[in-house]
Amino acid sequence: MTAEFGLAALWLAAALAALQLVAGALALTERAAAMGDVVRPVAVVQGLLALLAFAALIRVFAVTDLSVKLVALNSHSMKPLIFKIAGAWGNHEGSMLLWVTIMGLAGGFVALVERRLPERTMLATLAGQAFVSLGFYAFLLIASNPFERLDPVPAEGNGLNPLLQDLGLAFHPPTLYIGYVGLSIAFGFAIGALVTREVGPAFARAMRPWVLGAWIFLTLGITAGSYWAYYELGWGGWWFWDPVENASLMPWLAATALLHSASVLASRNALRAWTVMLGVVAFSMSMIGTFLVRSGILTSVHAFAVDPERGSFILALLAINIGGALTLFGLRASTVTEGERFAVVSREGALVINNVLLSAILGIVLFGTLYPLFAEALGAKVSVGPPYFNPMTALFFVPMLVVLAAGPLLRWRRDDLGRFGKRLFLPLALVVTVALALLLIGGVGVLPFVGLAMGAGLALASFLPLRDRNLRRTPLPIWGMVTAHFGVAVALLGMASESAFSIEKLVAVHAGETTAVGPWLVRLDAVEPVAGPNWTALEAKLKVRYSDARPTTMRPQARSFWAPPQQTSESALLTRWNGQLYAVLGEEATDGRWQLRLWWKPFVTLIWLGGFLIALGGLLSMFGRIASDLRRIVARGKIAYRRERQGR
Amino acid sequence: MSAPETTRPAAPRWAIWLPLALFLMFVVLVLVGLFRPADREVASTLIDQPLPQFALPAPLPGTPPAASADFAGGEPKLLNIFASWCLPCKAEAPQLGQLAAAGVTIEGISVRDTPEALKAFLGQNGNPYKRIGADDSGKVQLSLGSSGVPETYVIDGRGRIRYQHIGEIRPEHVPMLLDKLKAAR
Numbered sequence: 001m002t003a004e005f006g007l008a009a010l011w012l013a014a015a016l017a018a019l020q021l022v023a024g025a026l027a028l029t030e031r032a033a034a035m036g037d038v039v040r041p042v043a044v045v046q047g048l049l050a051l052l053a054f055a056a057l058i059r060v061f062a063v064t065d066l067s068v069k070l071v072a073l074n075s076h077s078m079k080p081l082i083f084k085i086a087g088a089w090g091n092h093e094g095s096m097l098l099w100v101t102i103m104g105l106a107g108g109f110v111a112l113v114e115r116r117l118p119e120r121t122m123l124a125t126l127a128g129q130a131f132v133s134l135g136f137y138a139f140l141l142i143a144s145n146p147f148e149r150l151d152p153v154p155a156e157g158n159g160l161n162p163l164l165q166d167l168g169l170a171f172h173p174p175t176l177y178i179g180y181v182g183l184s185i186a187f188g189f190a191i192g193a194l195v196t197r198e199v200g201p202a203f204a205r206a207m208r209p210w211v212l213g214a215w216i217f218l219t220l221g222i223t224a225g226s227y228w229a230y231y232e233l234g235w236g237g238w239w240f241w242d243p244v245e246n247a248s249l250m251p252w253l254a255a256t257a258l259l260h261s262a263s264v265l266a267s268r269n270a271l272r273a274w275t276v277m278l279g280v281v282a283f284s285m286s287m288i289g290t291f292l293v294r295s296g297i298l299t300s301v302h303a304f305a306v307d308p309e310r311g312s313f314i315l316a317l318l319a320i321n322i323g324g325a326l327t328l329f330g331l332r333a334s335t336v337t338e339g340e341r342f343a344v345v346s347r348e349g350a351l352v353i354n355n356v357l358l359s360a361i362l363g364i365v366l367f368g369t370l371y372p373l374f375a376e377a378l379g380a381k382v383s384v385g386p387p388y389f390n391p392m393t394a395l396f397f398v399p400m401l402v403v404l405a406a407g408p409l410l411r412w413r414r415d416d417l418g419r420f421g422k423r424l425f426l427p428l429a430l431v432v433t434v435a436l437a438l439l440l441i442g443g444v445g446v447l448p449f450v451g452l453a454m455g456a457g458l459a460l461a462s463f464l465p466l467r468d469r470n471l472r473r474t475p476l477p478i479w480g481m482v483t484a485h486f487g488v489a490v491a492l493l494g495m496a497s498e499s500a501f502s503i504e505k506l507v508a509v510h511a512g513e514t515t516a517v518g519p520w521l522v523r524l525d526a527v528e529p530v531a532g533p534n535w536t537a538l539e540a541k542l543k544v545r546y547s548d549a550r551p552t553t554m555r556p557q558a559r560s561f562w563a564p565p566q567q568t569s570e571s572a573l574l575t576r577w578n579g580q581l582y583a584v585l586g587e588e589a590t591d592g593r594w595q596l597r598l599w600w601k602p603f604v605t606l607i608w609l610g611g612f613l614i615a616l617g618g619l620l621s622m623f624g625r626i627a628s629d630l631r632r633i634v635a636r637g638k639i640a641y642r643r644e645r646q647g648r
Numbered sequence: 649m650s651a652p653e654t655t656r657p658a659a660p661r662w663a664i665w666l667p668l669a670l671f672l673m674f675v676v677l678v679l680v681g682l683f684r685p686a687d688r689e690v691a692s693t694l695i696d697q698p699l700p701q702f703a704l705p706a707p708l709p710g711t712p713p714a715a716s717a718d719f720a721g722g723e724p725k726l727l728n729i730f731a732s733w734c735l736p737c738k739a740e741a742p743q744l745g746q747l748a749a750a751g752v753t754i755e756g757i758s759v760r761d762t763p764e765a766l767k768a769f770l771g772q773n774g775n776p777y778k779r780i781g782a783d784d785s786g787k788v789q790l791s792l793g794s795s796g797v798p799e800t801y802v803i804d805g806r807g808r809i810r811y812q813h814i815g816e817i818r819p820e821h822v823p824m825l826l827d828k829l830k831a832a833r
Contacts, residue, residue: 152734152735152736155731155760288674291678315678370674376681
């Protein structure tokens with residue numbers, strides 16, 4: 001019954017989305033303006049119904065109802081409960097249901113609280129959002145029904161890919177999805193603003209907290225995903241330029257550009273058309289990324305299914321949504337009046353350069369991700385990897401770091417180059433010092449060299465906007481900006497240090513033998529079998545010692561899951577303040593020796609710490625914006641109250 | 649830059665349509681990718697692979713046990729995965745009988761069964777099996793890449809899986825399976 005209940009809720013939600021679209025569009029005309037009253041409540045109920053459907057799916061997964069096809073294909077009765085629940089979104093249909101649920105809830109939330117924009121723009125926004133939602137509901141109901149029953153009922157389910165049976169990963173996709181789909185609000189706002197031609201500071205201020213919210217989740221999702229790949233895949237790397245990683249990076253780049261251009265629009269009323277376009281592009285990147293992953297058109301570890309029929313369905317959705325939005329943009333952009341003027345050397349100028357560079361990186365990542373497809377169409381099979389992505393993105397990332405350090409120190413509208421140079425003196429001196437020190441050490445590659453020097457300079461420069469400020473009166477968004485920019489420097493230092501100073505060692509050792517990795521001594525004590533709820537494993541006991549410190553134990557495993565049967569290697573990590581020791585247990589050699597793969601990665605944790613700092617910066621900024629909005633509402637209320645009393 | 653000129657980033661008219669043009673190129677590219685006459689047919693990865701190793705006990709006295717080693721004898725055979733508790737298995741029993749009557753050797757793997765229930769099932773629906781193995785844990789079934797019952801595999805004389813039939817064998821499937829067996833020779 002639960003499955004049928006969920007399916008009914010899904011149909012109802014789709015019907016309400018249709019109502020929301022029609023009512024919202026009609027309300028834009030003079031005669032049917034009264035229709036506008038139903039749009040907001042309908043949006044809220046639509047979101048709740050989608051949530052109900054998702055709850056039903058979680059329920060059938062939690063009780064392992066094998067008569068539901070999706071459960072039978074992706075779950076197993078002998079799985080820990082948490083992974084049964086996570087299995088609900090670890091597959092194509094479930095993840096698409098999660099997508100529409102978040103989209104419905106986000107739309108409902110906007111309908112509930114957003115009151116800053118002209119009502120007509122809000123109606124157009126909600127109608128636009130309903131249009132996009134409707135397409136995804138149709139896709140679910142027609143081509144990927146998650147509640148389909150199975151007859152005959154199988155004796156047991158197929159199980160979930162063991163790589164995905166990991167606590168971090170259970171919550172990784174929802175985090176990313178909130179980010180992806182949260183951008184649909186920016187998309188809706190952009191459509192609404194194009195329809196009513198109301199592009200201005202108010203539009204940017206209304207959109208900014210929503211974009212910030214989505215961007216925070218994207219940042220966290222990407223950071224967590226990178227850490228997952230690092231410890232779960234057992235390859236010691238933290239970014240592989242896999243199509244799925246790129247799919248999450250592209251919306252992030254677009255959203256980052258959008259945040260910065262929205263702040264120009266909000267404070268200076270410039271970059272109008274550009275900001276609207278980024279609003280469209282950011283969510284388009286979410287959809288394109290999801291399409292590339294879900295259609296299986298690019299071969300990737302993350303692709304759930306190769307299914308041309310579904311692929312063409314999503315492609316049609318994309319063509320309608322993105323093509324429609326960009327056509328609307330083309331028709332309306334020229335009628336969106338030009339914004340304020342500004343000088344090249346100014347805060348706006350720096351933000352424009354930042355936007356251009358971010359867009360260039362986005363273009364490079366998109367091109368690299370699609371290139372194999374392009375080559376295949378011409379009859380060649382290629383794969384594009386780090387040798388393309390690393391130098392190409394660095395080419396634009398390095399100038400962006402300069403702008404990142406300099407931009408916040410520039411004044412709005414116009415600034416003096418000489419005065420500005422003085423402000424940058426300290427960070428420049430630090431960059432030169434670090435560069436000279438690295439030259440003395442020697443043996444550091446080009447990219448890590450640039451990364452370390454620039455990272456140090458940027459770390460210092462990111463705090464300079466606080467100079468000459470009363471720290472207690474500095475607004476939260478400024479703190480947010482400083483934190484996020486410092487986070488970029490921290491992450492960069494981590495990446496550069498990892499690639500410059502990592503020590504890797506592959507050894508085959510007998511039990512009792514000791515080997516050295518950088519400052520560490522590692523002794524293999526024993527290899528023993530251990531068992532978990534749905535796996536058995538060989539576990540190595542390693543006694544490890546950092547120079548003179550006390551020894552600790554590490555336990556890397558080679559795990560065998562039996563439903564479905566698959567081997568995974570569970571790496572063991574030991575974190576110190578100055579880096580991580582990373583151990584992977586390999587095969588047993590014929591003479592009783594065991595393969596061990598060991599890495600000492602100095603300061604590698606800074607990569608993810610930086611990611612969290614970037615997200616924290618976004619959070620501070622969002623709180624600041626929301627708080628000042630609330631203050632403004634309260635102040636307006638007080639004035640109205642006083643007027644009323646005086647009137648009496 | 650002694651006198652910074654005042655600019656506004658006014659894009660040329662064609663630039664407004666650039667995103668749409670790029671997006672349309674993307675759509676064309678992906679359409680080509682989706683509809684290329686492709687080798688995308690999703691077949692089990694076990695096709696043309698040797699049968700996974702197994703040696704199962706016999707659930708019933710009188711019927712010899714089934715093991716993967718039996719399939720290397722040079723003659724193509726059918727391997728049928730079934731269970732007494734499975735309704736479609738009852739439905740496909742006449743077709744299996746028909747195949748057995750046509751001279752096809754059929755070996756069975758009964759999944760999660762008890763000897764009593766199995767005996768009753770075969771007594772009611774006939775016994776087309778030369779050998780039967782009892783897969784009480786379902787492990788062999790999983791190793792064959794089978795997710796439900798019934799499923800039937802065509803195994804060639806060298807013990808390789810040539811075809812996987814998912815679900816019950818309906819009357820119209822019988823000639824097709826005979827063809828597959830002939831082709832597996």
